[in-house]
Amino acid sequence: MGRLSVDLCGIELDNPVIPASGTFGYGYEFAELYDINCLGTFSFKGTTLEPRYGNPLPRIAEAKAGMLNAVGLQNPGVEAVIRDELPRLAKCFHKKVIANVSGFSIEEYAEVCRLLDNEPLVGWLEVNISCPNVHGGGMSFGTDPKAAAAVTRAVKAVTTKPVILKLSPNVTDIVSIARACEDAGADAVSLINTLLGMRFDLKTGKPILANNTGGLSGPAVFPIALRMVWQVSQAVKIPVIGLGGVSSADDVIEMMMAGATAVQIGAANLIDPFICRDIIRELPARMDHYGIAKISDLKGGSR
Amino acid sequence: MMKQGVFELAENTVLTGKVSSLRLTGDVSAIEIPGQFVQIQLDGLFLRRPFSVCDRDDNSFTVLYETAGTGTELLRTLPTGTELDVLTGLGNGFDLYRCGDTPLLIGGGTGISPLYWLAKELLKSGVSPKALLGFNTADDVFYADEFEALGIETLITTADGSRGIKGLVIDAMDKPYSGFYACGPEAMLRAVCEASSKPGQISLDRRMGCGFGACMGCTVMTWNGPKRICKEGPVLDREEIIWED
Known part of the structure; x- marks a missing residue:
């Protein structure tokens, strides 16, 4: 185990x-920009059973220290992902990838996971029960403990890969x-997805996003994410x-001090495409600065 | 191939009441094809702001911008010497051989920006373009002299007739041409496509997130399937575009 390495559900990551x-x-x-094998891993674009074009434009709006998005799960569908995207990825990425899965019914979540379960490149399934930008699915499964547990059980029944449930912050009690996910057999949880938000165009008085509402991400939400990770990591x-x-x-x-075992980076990639590579390079010096010998010594890493 | 770099603001010149030009010096090697754009990071704003490249030389590039919101208002205040973080070499750009030997370059407002460098590159490739530039009034006209200085015929239209031909760009498309390259307001682009049956390429403008194909924020549906304006665009063939009502 290297200084930066962490264990995520039995698979070692070179860094978190x-x-x-x-x-x-x-x-x-x-x-195309850098060797992505420097990453711990990455979570690929949310994939559904059928291809999805997603929401009408505009899908993006500026916010203070962040952004809103309402992309609406645009993706080519799981068959095209398995046929086209994963073989293309396998040429440039030699680690296990996290397959991010979305659905509009429990059966759809399970079917997408069942299809991806056969893929050797996929190390983990990350089940998104927290997308705020689609209707009749997504977040509705992540705002009710019983529904979240039902999705978890359905997915666990069709795969031997570790299952991560991606949780929504748009709830009264994320714990x-x-x-509920843990009790239903989840191997990990990831949090937080975006916070439901909105912006208006001052010239027209209308919402900027065609979907009206969207998910807020970026540095603005960091303290909320820390708080929720801290609460959840003490409870599971x-x-x-x-x-x-x-x-x-x-x-x-x-x-990681708040309790995370590994850390995902989202909106920052869209502003600085090299940021994950640069953060990995900078981590040892920052750990020296704080007197951290191994990153897994931090609270989350020691779990 | 996209590059990230720090550029120095060499000139920030007011052209009209709302339009300015910005020249930035630095590593321009990723800016290869007219119609490509850059993403400029501005202090205090989270998302970068996209601008079509209007011109480039060995160590600098120019963009034209209209003050239309927080980002461009901030840009207008920046002094010479300001350092800016810029992603360069974004998008596909125009195909110099797609629209024949005597294409029209049809621009509306700041949409004329990518057509200027396109005109220069077309001339180098032995193509003889003409410029057709549309504005609202004589006071709004910019870059007409620059286009004329390239030695190409440059027609100006103004909506109120205070300069050039009175009317819209489609009112000045009566002379023969082999095809068109167009950039400008959506209504103008659509009118041009309806007025002409010639080959054409259109540069589209959509609200973007990243600018390099990662966020799917700017995807439009085309007759050839979904296309990211920042990656498979911003230049599309006219036949691909689905005009929305």
Whole structure:
């Protein structure tokens, strides 16, 4: 085990830095820019059973220290991902990848996971029960402990790979959702997805986003993410992957101090495409600065 | 291939009441094709702001921008010497051989920006373009002299007739041409496509997130399937575009 390495559900990561789903495509746009094998792993674009074009434009709006998005799970569908995207990724990425999965019914989640279960490149399944930008699915499964548990059980029944449930912050009590997932057999949870937000165009008085509402991400949400990771990591025994506004090596360390085993980086990739590589390079010096010998010595890493 | 670099603001010149030009010096090697754009990071704003490249030389590039919101208002205040973090070499750019030997370059407002460098590169490739530039009034006209200085015929239209031909760009498309390259307001682009049956390439403008294909924020549906304006665009063939009502 190296100084930066962490264990995520029995698979060793060289470092805890993981580009978050929806900000890293299927990896190869970034592989043109740098060797993405330096990453711990990454979570690929949210994949559904059928191809999805997503929401009408505009899908993006500026916010103070962040952004809103309402992309609406644009993706080519799981068959095309297995046929086209994963073979293309395999040429430039030699580690296990996190397959991010979305659905509109429990059966759809299970079917997508069943299909991806056969893929050797996929190390983990990250089940998104927290997308705020689609209707009749997504977040509705992540705002009710019973529904979250039902999705977890359905997915666990069709795969031997570790299952990560990606949780929504748009709930009264995220701890109850996390516990329900753990009790239903989840191997890990990742949090937080984006916070539901809105912006208006002052000239027209209308919402900027065609979907009206969207998910807020970026540094603005970092303290909320820390708080929720801290609460959840004290309440469950499974690993917690922390994300939400992380944009520096110090943020990674702080997120692990809050209880995260590994850390995802989302919106920051969209502003600085090299940020994950740079954070990995900077981590040892920042650990020296704070007197941290091994990153797994931090609270989350020691779980 | 996209590059990230720090550029120095060499000139920030007011052209009209709302339009300015910005020249930045630095490593421009990634800016290869007219129609490509850059993403400029501005202090205090989270998302970068995209601008089509209007011109480039060995160590600098120029963009034209209209003050339309927080980002461009801030840009207008920046002094010479300011250092800016810029992603360069974004998007696909125009195909110099797509629209024949005598294409029209049709620009509306700041949409004329990518057509200037395109004109220069077309001339180098032995193509003879003409410029057709549309504005609202004589006071809004910019870059007409620069286009004329390239030695190409440059037609100006103004909506109120205070300079050049009175009317819209489509009112000045009566002379023969082999095809068109167009950039400008959506209504103008659509009108041009409806007025012409010639080959054409259109540079589209959409609200973007990253600018390099990662976030899917700017995807439009085309007759050839979904396309990211920042990656498979911003230049599309006219036949691909689905005009929305």
